Amino acid sequence: MTLHRYFARRFLFTFLGMFAVFVLIMLLADLVEQLRRFGRLEAGFMDILTLTLLNVPRAVYRILPLIMILSAIALFLSLARSSELVVTRAAGRSALRSLLAPLAVALTIGVLAVAVMNPIVAGTSKQFEVRVDDLRGESSTLSIASSGFWLRQGNQDGQTVIRAQSTNLDGTRLTKVTFLSFDREGTPVRRIEAEKAQLQNNAWGLEQAKVWNLQSPNTPEATATREDTLSIPSSLTADQIRDSFGTPSSIPIWELPAFIDRLQAAGFSARRHLVWFHSELALPVFLVAMVMIGASFTLRHQRGGRTGLMVMFAITLAFLIYFVRNFAQVLGENGQLPALLAAWAPPFAAIGLALGFLLHSEDG
Numbered sequence: 357m358t359l360h361r362y363f364a365r366r367f368l369f370t371f372l373g374m375f376a377v378f379v380l381i382m383l384l385a386d387l388v389e390q391l392r393r394f395g396r397l398e399a400g401f402m403d404i405l406t407l408t409l410l411n412v413p414r415a416v417y418r419i420l421p422l423i424m425i426l427s428a429i430a431l432f433l434s435l436a437r438s439s440e441l442v443v444t445r446a447a448g449r450s451a452l453r454s455l456l457a458p459l460a461v462a463l464t465i466g467v468l469a470v471a472v473m474n475p476i477v478a479g480t481s482k483q484f485e486v487r488v489d490d491l492r493g494e495s496s497t498l499s500i501a502s503s504g505f506w507l508r509q510g511n512q513d514g515q516t517v518i519r520a521q522s523t524n525l526d527g528t529r530l531t532k533v534t535f536l537s538f539d540r541e542g543t544p545v546r547r548i549e550a551e552k553a554q555l556q557n558n559a560w561g562l563e564q565a566k567v568w569n570l571q572s573p574n575t576p577e578a579t580a581t582r583e584d585t586l587s588i589p590s591s592l593t594a595d596q597i598r599d600s601f602g603t604p605s606s607i608p609i610w611e612l613p614a615f616i617d618r619l620q621a622a623g624f625s626a627r628r629h630l631v632w633f634h635s636e637l638a639l640p641v642f643l644v645a646m647v648m649i650g651a652s653f654t655l656r657h658q659r660g661g662r663t664g665l666m667v668m669f670a671i672t673l674a675f676l677i678y679f680v681r682n683f684a685q686v687l688g689e690n691g692q693l694p695a696l697l698a699a700w701a702p703p704f705a706a707i708g709l710a711l712g713f714l715l716h717s718e719d720g
Contacts, residue, residue: 364457366435371427371465375416378423382415383408394491403491410484414605417477420469424462424643425674428650429667431458436654452714455651462647466640474636475608482606505530509592514539516588520553528555528594535560535588544570548586555594562586604632612636627695631688634699635681641703642681648710649674652717677706 387408394404416423507518514537521532535548550565565586568576607615612633616626653670654663681702688698 359454360457362457363435363454364461367427367431367458367461370431370434371424371461374423374427374430378419379412379416382412386411386415403487407484407487410480410487413473413477413480414484417469417473420639421642421646421674421678424465425646425650425670428458428462428647429654429670432651432654433663433667455648455655455714458647458651459644462643463640466643469643470609470636470639475610478606478608481603485606507592509590514545515542518553529553533562535562546570547576548588550586555590555592556587558590560588560590562588604629609633609636627691628689630695631685631698634695635685638699638703641700642706645677645703645706645710646674648707648714649677652710652713655714655717673709677702677709680705 387404390404390407390411394407505520505523507520509516509518516535516537518530519534519536520530523530530553531551533550533553535546535550535553536544537546537548539545547568547570548562548565550562552563554561554563562583563585565583566580567583567586568580570576572579604612607629612629616629616633650670653666653673684693684698684702687693688695
């Protein structure tokens with residue numbers, strides 16, 4: 357038990373050190389990128405720094421498997437060079453049993469990442485997009501609620517809130533739709549109800565519309581007009597609407613199941629969100645696989661100049677498995693693989709592959 361605690365503590369400190377290094381690197385790189393993007397706008401250094409701090413958690417969360425395998429490689433190389441693994445084997449403890457503590461730490465880090473870091477990344481990503489829209493003077497937001505489909509569009513001249521009873525898969529055709537327009541001070545100026553609305557080039561095309569002028573000195577109902585067809589300017593595109601609700605990473609994992617239900621009730625396909633949900637649940641297993649891959653090439657006693665070659669093999673295999681994982685997610689999102697298979701098969705396949713390497717190189 358004392359040996360397990362020692363290995364667990366060594367691996368945890370190695371991971372935290374590697375994590376801090378990558379956070380610092382990502383901070384500096386993202387700060388330069390935000391200065392390049394918004395340096396010409398009326399944005400001060402504190403605005404740029406705030407954008408950087410909001411964007412870095414998402415970037416670090418994406419490379420968490422890379423940080424994990426580099427931490428595993430650093431740990432096992434350190435143990436091998438100090439001959440601690442040789443002493444452990446001489447004491448009757450196999451190399452595979454020595455892996456239990458680092459694997460437990462990796463699993464715990466994965467669970468904490470999904471349970472704690474995932475909601476943090478979702479929140480900071482939303483705030484990042486909001487602040488970017490504020491700097492650019494544009495905004496567009498969509499939400500799927502139990503009361504229907506909600507969308508917001510606007511610019512510096514005002515905002516328009518759109519509510520529809522139902523919609524198609526990409527949010528470009530709305531039925532039983534209401535448009536409520538506000539001026540720059542937030543005062544409602546016009547209300548429109550229509551049977552159907554179709555997103556066209558830079559405009560919404562409405563059918564069977566009724567228009568209320570809310571700024572009329574008379575009763576709005578008395579001055580209401582009916583139009584067979586009506587066009588409302590819009591800067592939205594189908595891609596913007598789809599991306600506004602189609603990015604599962606912007607939704608905390610605790611809220612994702614309810615959001616998937618609302619998405620399906622509104623008529624959208626929730627396959628992409630379902631695959632992402634299971635991929636996040638499988639992240640702890642994938643981090644365990646990264647540790648096993650790193651151990652399979654660096655756990656042995658290092659001799660001569662083979663260390664660099666083994667490290668290169670480990671990192672190459674990790675990137676290959678990471679690519680296969682992303683490719684399986686794409687197949688799952690396209691419906692060519694079931695969501696469970698697309699999310700869970702690559703981590704368990706990686707564990708099986710790494711275990712095969714370990715059993716081949718170690719006598720247990």
